[in-house]
Amino acid sequence: MSDRILEVSNIEVVYNHTVQVLRGLSLSVPRGEVVALLGSNGAGKSTTLKAIANILFLENGELSSGSIRFDGDAVGSRPPHRLVRDGLCHVMEGRRVFEDLTVEENLVAAGYASNGGSGRAGQDMVYEYFPQLYSRRRSLAGYLSGGEQQMLAIGRGLLGKPSMMLLDEPSLGLSPMLVEEIFGIIARINREQGVAMLLVEQNANVALALASYGYIMESGRVVIDGTPEKLMADDDVREFYLGSGEAEGESKSYREVKHYKRRKRWLS
């Protein structure tokens, strides 16, 4: 058994037979560890996760070369629901809760991930990590707040007792306080369940605070990788992803200033 639960080597992905989005991307995730995958909009982060979860076909995309191995076996030979049942959970970008189902029904649907059905015990575990969901369990998921929806999205993923989670921008659209809360829970899940995580984020600060290794991608390939310490020491990374660096105060948006403050909180 390899010590790397996920190995992505040299993959290329093409959409609609024409648009090449990934150009020879490689990365790997050790068992039980959190790895961050960072990059600006359109770099191909979500596409990477879709390739790993083997759902490119849903968007007319195709893995045109390279290989992806999860838990030793190629993912391409397994349909997506099979991969999920094998322990590869994908919390998709934009939460994707079933809006016209209740919270509880969302969890029932997610129970398919754990072969024999998970029943109460699995749901109780989710409510234990996300107590807020318990009080909302009878409401339609569409009426939850953004933060609660993200909790539900992650909670659904937990039901399959995954050995690896692909998390696509869990901080998207959440207030800094909620981001902190959710990342606290993500850290707990990693620690207590021993789940390996590939964490896609635009918010580099929070992601690197959690990760033991990080990759930064641009236009479909990895441009820098290394430990969080190394990445944070890198001038380019500091300038473009951490919202600090030489150009301080010059072209900073309010959002980036917030990043900076949060970084201080997270990294102190």
Added chain:
Amino acid sequence: MDWLFFFEVSLAGLGFGALYALTGVAFVVIYKATRVINLAMGEMLMFGAYLFFGFAAGFMLPVWLAIVLALAGGALLGLTLERLVIRPLLGENPISVFMVTIGLASVLVGLVEIIWTAAPRSLPGFLPDDPIFIGDAFVAPKTFWSFIIAGVVIAVFLVLFRFWRGGVALRATASDQGAAYAMGINVPAVYSLSWGLAGMLAAGAGLLLGSIAGISSEMGFFGLTVLVVVIVGGLDSVLGALVAGLLIGWIESLAGVYLGGEYEHLVTFIILMVVLLLRPWGLFGTREIERL
């Protein structure tokens, strides 16, 4: 105004409406899971009725066994169509899938005419035929019993949709296919399930309709009114199919008696036009669903 007569006409209309509703549910199940507008629904219904005829009158099997086999055959037809014809086309332009179902309809008619010829026939009776009175109003027993059966079946479906795990998987797949995959749901199996269930429902409706009105290779036209029913009720709403089915059955029957038979369908299409103008997503449908 003769209220007793009005009541009797209404009851007959509701009885027929229950069959619209039952077939409408089959339509909705397919639409929800696969977003396919299945114009072969009426012909699937016809095929089920002929299967029953074949087993009961052709092979002289006991009626109960013929019913079971016809329902199973209907389910198998649904499964086969989904697997061989529909699944390879999923993701293609909805119009071409729609056209293919029209083609399927004529294939089924052809098949029935080859096996059983185009001559109208009557089905061996399987519903009780003691006269039924509700108060003073007389209801044709077959209409009464088919109403009861359709009602029970639809109720069972509503419950299954809500509480059965497979029903939840079906609704989850209907709402977001990609996310359903991510939950470990075997999405292609859900497609099969929906077409299989719909095939069985349609066959059941075919049995009931055939026992009331007889069968012929043209009985698939029933499916056109059902199409109106589900558009009025909302393509993705089981409850909508139920309400709109009863409503249209009732109004058609009143129009047929009080205005004359030629107005039956006119009234139906007026209802369709009004709903399309005022609530294009149907009485109970989900709003963002695109319309034909």
